[in-house]
Amino acid sequence: MIRAENIFKSFEDQEVLKGITTQFYPGKTNLIIGRSGAGKTVLLKLLVGLLSPTTGKVFYDDIDFFGLNKRQKRTIRMEVGMLFQASALFDSMTVEENIRFPLDMFTNMTRKEKLDRVNYCLERVNLHEVNDRYPSEVSGGMQKRVGIARAIVLKPKYLFCDEPNSGLDPKTAILIDELIRSITIENNMTTVVNTHDMNSVMGIGDNIILLYNGEIAWRGNRDEVMESNNEVLQNFIFASPFLQQLRDLALEK
Template sequence: MIELVNIRKSFGEKVVLQDVSATMQAGKTNLIIGSSGSGKTVLMKCMVGLVKPDSGKILYNGKDFTAMNDKDKKDIRQEIGMLFQGSALFDSMTVEENVLFPLDMFSVGSYKEKRKRVAECLDRVNLSDAAKKFPAEISGGMKKRVGIARAIVLNPKYLFCDEPNSGLDPQTSLVIDKLISELTKEYNITTVINTHDMNTVMESGDHIVYMYQGLKQWEGSNKEIIFAKDEKLNDFIFASDFLRDAKEMRQMEMFQDRDWRNKMKKDGNEPKS
């Protein structure tokens, strides 16, 4: 897992992160949500080492990433897969060559072994037929899946996804959400997703951190978020009448589950009739 301990980051006089502490759980889909300017992107950049926090610790399985030398940081980074918002594929390379790129950079296997691994990853994201195509010849959703295949080709322990559903239609977004969730559980990856997509929050949020003005405002699961009483969180998640109605319907559906109902009563979160 990844532990964040009192992370603080400023740019000049502007404080972006204020003593943020949270845990990204292993084998779970961890989401960082919040409005623009809340600090969620900077928080993710701190976790992957693109931005150095002013103070605090980032622990990968108990090892302090912020205090590591360059060699040790490189070792951790080789265990990280990254899915970029715009997919960030090389236009001059085929789909197959894009997925092969990290293997050429960081692995010492034979070319035959690398090609086999690429084929396995493309098959896992249902893109075997697109191996010889160039990025300009495939759809936005397919590019995202190529990005996922490239992110997992080195068998990472950690997967970071920056707005994976950006620019996609709702149906394709569901496919990407499901694929990321399946891979997270299948390979026991610690997955961290920076997202604005409320469907991702409600369907894939095993663990959610809500950021507000540089602070961790709320932390919990997608089930707990339905009954959360934090006013700022509810204003952000359930902003429209439609979403508020959907929230009430989901509350009543979940309340039919006896175990969950007993837990809600114990916590004092029983929905009003």
């Protein structure tokens, strides 16, 4: 479990996060949603330790992450996998080398063991015969899946996904969502997804927090979204008249 406690974050005079306190649970896909500029990416970067909070604490299973020294932080980070918005695959390496990189760096596995693990991860994300291709030679959706494969190769306890569906068509986006959810349940990982994709909210939102102006404006799960009277949530989720009509129809049913 990951716990954020009273997180404040400012950049010069601008306060981006204002007292965020929340929990992210294992075996669930925890969503951080909100409009652009609401502070989602800053919160995610704080949770993984790429940024430090102005004040506040982040706990990984009751371990205060920012109270650790660099070596201890690295130990925690080896239990963290992250899928980046633009996948962040290393251009000069093949798909196989990208996924194998954490194994090469941190394990004493034999070459065959590494290859077996890489192939298992590729199989798990439904990718076949792409080992020798470079990231530029595969589609955006495939790059995301390679990103997921690389993120899970060290069997992490925590998985972070920064806008996993950005730039993908709706069908591929749903496939990626389903993949993230099934991997989360299968490995009992604490998964935190930063998104503003409504399909993700309604499809995989086991535990959702809505950020608005740096504060948590609403929290709940996908079943509670429809029935909530929270104005900020309603304005965010059902932003277009078409979606509002859909909601009304659903509620009537």
